[in-house]
Amino acid sequence: xxxxxxxxxxxxxxxxxxxxxxxxxxxxxxxxxxxxxxxxxxxxxxxxxxxxxxxxxxxxxxxxxxxxxxxxxxxxxxxxxxxxxxxxxxxxxxxxxxxxxxxxxxxxxxxxxx
Amino acid sequence: xxxxxxxxxxxxxxxxxxxxxxxxxxxxxxxxxxxxxxxxxxxxxxxxxxxxxxxxxxxxxxxxxxxxxxxxxxxxxxxxxxxxxxxxxxxxxxxxxxxxxxxxxxxxxxxxx
Numbered sequence: 670x671x672x673x674x675x676x677x678x679x680x681x682x683x684x685x686x687x688x689x690x691x692x693x694x695x696x697x698x699x700x701x702x703x704x705x706x707x708x709x710x711x712x713x714x715x716x717x718x719x720x721x722x723x724x725x726x727x728x729x730x731x732x733x734x735x736x737x738x739x740x741x742x743x744x745x746x747x748x749x750x751x752x753x754x755x756x757x758x759x760x761x762x763x764x765x766x767x768x769x770x771x772x773x774x775x776x777x778x779x780x781x782x783x
Numbered sequence: 784x785x786x787x788x789x790x791x792x793x794x795x796x797x798x799x800x801x802x803x804x805x806x807x808x809x810x811x812x813x814x815x816x817x818x819x820x821x822x823x824x825x826x827x828x829x830x831x832x833x834x835x836x837x838x839x840x841x842x843x844x845x846x847x848x849x850x851x852x853x854x855x856x857x858x859x860x861x862x863x864x865x866x867x868x869x870x871x872x873x874x875x876x877x878x879x880x881x882x883x884x885x886x887x888x889x890x891x892x893x894x895x896x
Contacts, residue, residue, distance in 0.1 A: 677823075703884070712873055712887035713826070756826070758885075771816075771885075775825030 672696075673759050675774040682747055683782055689743040690777045692757030702733055702740045703758040707776065713756055716742075744779075752781045786810070787888035789874055795894045802861040804891050806874030814877045815857035816841075816885065817849060819870040826873065832857055864895045 672695040682688045694702075702719035717724065719731040719740045730743040740759075744751055754776040790805035806815065816831040818841075828841030830849040838849050846868060850858045857876075861868055871892050875885040 705885075712890055713885075714887070715884045718884075771828065773818075773826040775823070 673757060673772045673774040675755075675757060675777045677775060678778040678780075680777065680779045681782055682779065684747060684749055686747055687743065687745045688747055688779065689741055690755065690779075691739045691741045692759075692774050692777075693737075693739040694757075694759045694772075695738070696759070696761060697735075697738060698761055699738075699759045701760040702731075704731055704740070704742050705756040705758060705773075707754045707756060709753075713773075716755070747781045749781050749783060752779060754778050787874055787876055787886050789872075789888040789891050791891050792889060793892050793894075795896065796861075796864050797896055798865060800861075800864050800895075802864050802893065802895075804859040804861075804872055804874075804893070806857045806859070806876075806888055807855055808857075808874075808876040808886070809855065810876070810878065810886070811854065812876035812878050812886075813854075814883075815851065816875040816877075817847075817857065817859045818873045818875065819843070819868075820873055820890075821870050829859065864893075866895050869893060869895045 674693045704716040705713040706716045707713040717726050717731050719733050723732040728745045732741045756776045757774040760771045787808045796802050814833050817829045818826045820826045827843050829847050832838045832851040848860045871890050873890045874888040877883040
């Protein structure tokens, strides 16, 4: 069974701090990795893809550790507006090149406090 | 900008009613998905479709069916609604392949009484 695990939190973090959380996945054949952000009572939206070499977008850094089967998200200089639930997503490719399973983690709830 | 719309934001139905949830995307995406989201359970895939008239079961298809007669439209059907189907239903679409970025609709909060 494909599984994606996240610490549900909540993570209560003071504004300006750096916060990081991980997402572990059980299937070593997982191919693609993403972080989505979901605000309260809103739909999820893509935050960033996670590449093997790691990637950075402003204050956000995502990394992949295939050996230990986890992805991470680091937020620097956190803002009040970063308060949200962060979902990790893991996909597998089937023999036809299509996604054979797109699994969402249950999300990590982040609260940035003034 | 990709737009995914869902027919209703809030819906209240009675047990045993047939329920239709409609989803439309305007970007000519190949793949469309229906999820439900519940507290503590996260997003769970009900069905997805990678082409017109094609459908694949997701993780929790029981009690649901789908229809994709046109590329832009993907419908979720609850043949006989039950109280355990009270949930937030989210539709999503992707371009090219099903592992690409998912664009979500605003969701339909369905309450079955």
